[in-house]
Amino acid sequence: MQVKNDVAKNKSPSPKKHIIEPKRLQNMTILLKALNATPEQVCDALMQGEGLSLQQLEALVKMVPTKEEETKLSNYQGDIIELVSAEKLVRAMLNVPFAFPRIEAMLYRDTFEDEVIHLRKSFAMLEEACKELRSSRLFLKLLEAVLKTGNRMNIGTIRGGARAFKLDALLKLADVKGTDGKTTLLHFVVQEMIRSEGIRESEIPMKNNYQRTKTKTPEHREEEYIRVGLDLVSGLSAELCNVKKTATIDLDVIASSVSNLSDGMFKLQHLVPDNLSTEYNCHFVQSMRTFLKYAEKIIKELQKDEDRVLLHVREITEYFHGHVSEDEVNPLRIFVIVRDFLGMLDRVCKEVRTLKKTHTPNSVTTFR
Structure with missing residues (x-):
C-alpha cells in the first residue's frame, strides 16, 4: 500500500509547480470538463470567431487569468508536460491575439438575440398594461363607485365632496368594517x-x-x-392581466439590460477595427462587423422603445395618481397597487359567489 501511494504521489504534479493557485485551479479543471475541447480546437475557434457553443463560451469566460497568472504563464520556461490541463489551455490561448476579449465578444453575440427578445416582451407588456388601465370601462366605474361611496360616508364633513382620491385608498377598503364586524367597505362597493x-x-x-x-x-x-x-366584476382581473404581470417588472433591471447591450457593442466596436489586424483575423473581423451593423440598429430601436414606454408609464401614473416626482422610488408603483387591489377584489367576488343569497347593505351608514 505504501509503495502504491508513493507511485501515485510521483505521478501527480507537485503543488509547487502549479502556476495557478490550487483552489482556483480546481475550479478551472471542473470548467475544463464542461468545455470538452482541446486547446487547439479552442484557439482555432477563437481565431475564426465561431465553433464554440454558448456553454463553452460561458466556461471560458470564467477561466480568464489574472495579470499575475498571465505573466507567469507567458514567461514559463519549464516543460509543458509539467503543467496541468487547465494551465496548458490558458497558456495556449495567450498566443491568440486578444483571446479573452474575443471570448467576451462571441458570448455577447450569442446572447444578444435572447436579451433583445426579453426586453421587447417587457416593453410590449408595459405598453399593454398602460392601455388596459386607460381603456377599462369597468375599472373606471369601480373607481367612480369608490369615490361616490367615500363622499356618501363623509357627507357633511370637510372630507366630503371629494373630486378624486389616491389609488392607495383602494387597498384600505378592506380595513373599513361594518357594524357586523364582517362586512367591509370593499364588500359594499363590490356588491353595488x-x-x-x-x-x-x-x-x-x-x-x-x-x-x-x-x-x-x-x-x-x-x-x-x-x-x-x-x-x-369578477372578470376585471383577467381584463387587466398585463397590469398584474407588469407589477413584477423591475425598471432598473430593464434599464441596466439596455445599457449593458450598448456597452457591449462599444467594446466590440473598439476591439474589431482598432486592435485586430483585418489581414490576420479576416474571418473573425468580417463576421463581427456584420453583427455590429445589426446590433447597432437594434440597440437604437430598443433605446427608442425604452423612452416611449417610460413616457407612457409616466402619463398613466399621472392620469390616475397625480403628479409624480422625478425621484419616485418605483415608477411602476401604480401597477403594484392595482395588482394588490385585484387580488382583494377576486377574494371578495369568491365570497359573494359562495353565498346562497347576496345581501347588499342598503346604506353606507352601516360602516364605522
Whole structure:
C-alpha cells in the first residue's frame, strides 16, 4: 500500500509547480470538463470567431487569468508536460491575439438575440398594461363607485365632496368594517357594482332575451342581475392581466439590460477595427462587423422603445395618481397597487359567489 501511494504521489504534479493557485485551479479543471475541447480546437475557434457553443463560451469566460497568472504563464520556461490541463489551455490561448476579449465578444453575440427578445416582451407588456388601465370601462366605474361611496360616508364633513382620491385608498377598503364586524367597505362597493353592472347588462335590448327579462318576477330579475354582474366584476382581473404581470417588472433591471447591450457593442466596436489586424483575423473581423451593423440598429430601436414606454408609464401614473416626482422610488408603483387591489377584489367576488343569497347593505351608514 505504501509503495502504491508513493507511485501515485510521483505521478501527480507537485503543488509547487502549479502556476495557478490550487483552489482556483480546481475550479478551472471542473470548467475544463464542461468545455470538452482541446486547446487547439479552442484557439482555432477563437481565431475564426465561431465553433464554440454558448456553454463553452460561458466556461471560458470564467477561466480568464489574472495579470499575475498571465505573466507567469507567458514567461514559463519549464516543460509543458509539467503543467496541468487547465494551465496548458490558458497558456495556449495567450498566443491568440486578444483571446479573452474575443471570448467576451462571441458570448455577447450569442446572447444578444435572447436579451433583445426579453426586453421587447417587457416593453410590449408595459405598453399593454398602460392601455388596459386607460381603456377599462369597468375599472373606471369601480373607481367612480369608490369615490361616490367615500363622499356618501363623509357627507357633511370637510372630507366630503371629494373630486378624486389616491389609488392607495383602494387597498384600505378592506380595513373599513361594518357594524357586523364582517362586512367591509370593499364588500359594499363590490356588491353595488355587481348589481349596477348586472342591471346595465341585462337590460340591453337583445331580441328575445329582452322580452324574457321583462316577463320575469322581480325576484328572478334580481337574481339575474347579481349573476350577470358578478361574472362581469369578477372578470376585471383577467381584463387587466398585463397590469398584474407588469407589477413584477423591475425598471432598473430593464434599464441596466439596455445599457449593458450598448456597452457591449462599444467594446466590440473598439476591439474589431482598432486592435485586430483585418489581414490576420479576416474571418473573425468580417463576421463581427456584420453583427455590429445589426446590433447597432437594434440597440437604437430598443433605446427608442425604452423612452416611449417610460413616457407612457409616466402619463398613466399621472392620469390616475397625480403628479409624480422625478425621484419616485418605483415608477411602476401604480401597477403594484392595482395588482394588490385585484387580488382583494377576486377574494371578495369568491365570497359573494359562495353565498346562497347576496345581501347588499342598503346604506353606507352601516360602516364605522
